[in-house]
Amino acid sequence: MLVTLKAISKKAMAGHFAVGAFNTTNLESIRAVLDAAEKLNQPVILQHAELHEPIAPLAVLGPIMVAMAEKATVPVCVHLDHGEHLDYLKQALDLGFTSVMFDGSALPTAENTEKSHATVALASKYGASVEAELGRVLRPEGGGGSDDLSDLPPEACYTDPEAAKTFVADTGIDALAIAFGTAHGIYTTKPVLDVGRVALIRDALHLPLVMHGGSGVSDEEFHRAIANGITKINYFTYMSLAGGNGVRALQKNSTDPDSLRFDTMAEASRQAMQRDVEHAMTIFANR
Numbered sequence: 307m308l309v310t311l312k313a314i315s316k317k318a319m320a321g322h323f324a325v326g327a328f329n330t331t332n333l334e335s336i337r338a339v340l341d342a343a344e345k346l347n348q349p350v351i352l353q354h355a356e357l358h359e360p361i362a363p364l365a366v367l368g369p370i371m372v373a374m375a376e377k378a379t380v381p382v383c384v385h386l387d388h389g390e391h392l393d394y395l396k397q398a399l400d401l402g403f404t405s406v407m408f409d410g411s412a413l414p415t416a417e418n419t420e421k422s423h424a425t426v427a428l429a430s431k432y433g434a435s436v437e438a439e440l441g442r443v444l445r446p447e448g449g450g451g452s453d454d455l456s457d458l459p460p461e462a463c464y465t466d467p468e469a470a471k472t473f474v475a476d477t478g479i480d481a482l483a484i485a486f487g488t489a490h491g492i493y494t495t496k497p498v499l500d501v502g503r504v505a506l507i508r509d510a511l512h513l514p515l516v517m518h519g520g521s522g523v524s525d526e527e528f529h530r531a532i533a534n535g536i537t538k539i540n541y542f543t544y545m546s547l548a549g550g551n552g553v554r555a556l557q558k559n560s561t562d563p564d565s566l567r568f569d570t571m572a573e574a575s576r577q578a579m580q581r582d583v584e585h586a587m588t589i590f591a592n593r
């Protein structure tokens with residue numbers, strides 16, 4: 307059944323677990339995530355990132371995500387991840403997405419606040435939830451540009467609890483993505499997480515907190531982050547790598563010419579992604 311981020315997060319906060327939010331860029335990953343959630347009987351978030359538009363058009367995949375979420379036997383939130391343009395967020399809301407993220411983390415705080423607030427005003431017309439971000443989660447795969455923060459000390463990008471309190475009061479958002487040492491993409495150096503900061507932000511806000519960039523984070527660190535207030539964990543890169551590895555394993559161990567067919571590869575990747583998502587969901591559920 308289709309639910310909002312607010313509803314799904316409420317359960318997670320009360321139950322001291324985190325809901326996995328998986329970017330689904332194709333039919334194989336949508337099925338992998340929903341099948342994993344139903345098998346484990348856990349709520350889940352399907353999400354679509356604006357930056358994936360060239361490989362996975364929202365207009366094509368969005369309706370499929372919503373339709374499959376409606377049919378699921380577990381609560382499913384369909385969320386727009388890292389939206390940077392209000393018209394794109396509106397497109398998702400028109401398709402029936404139950405939650406949207408406005409990512410103004412690269413903007414000056416005043417502009418981030420204003421646009422996050424505008425997103426809340428827009429989403430409220432649809433009964434949808436809003437996630438916003440304060441602080442900067444690194445994007446190593448971005449290869450520089452405005453996201454090249456390598457000259458700054460890591461703490462300069464972390465979310466400040468007092469600033470977060472003001473930001474939440476000024477915007478009315480339902481969930482806040484925070485920066486405390488994680489990075490997007492494949493990790494190059496082992497992340498050091500400032501979990502104490504998560505607890506300070508939780509105590510200041512009493513709001514669902516979102517962890518982006520779980521790459522390279524150990525099972526134990528995920529548990530510590532959840533114990534200190536993280537209730538939504540964005541997970542994509544390693545699920546996608548698992549899908550790729552599933553195809554490699556298929557071709558390595560097989561002399562069957564069918565292993566070179568795309569539909570055979572797609573099926574192998576779907577199964578491998580489901581196994582990886584099940585593992586992630588088990589950790590996030592604190593089991």
Ligand SMILES: [Zn+2]
Nearest residue numbers: 490518519540
């Ligand atoms: Zn992210």
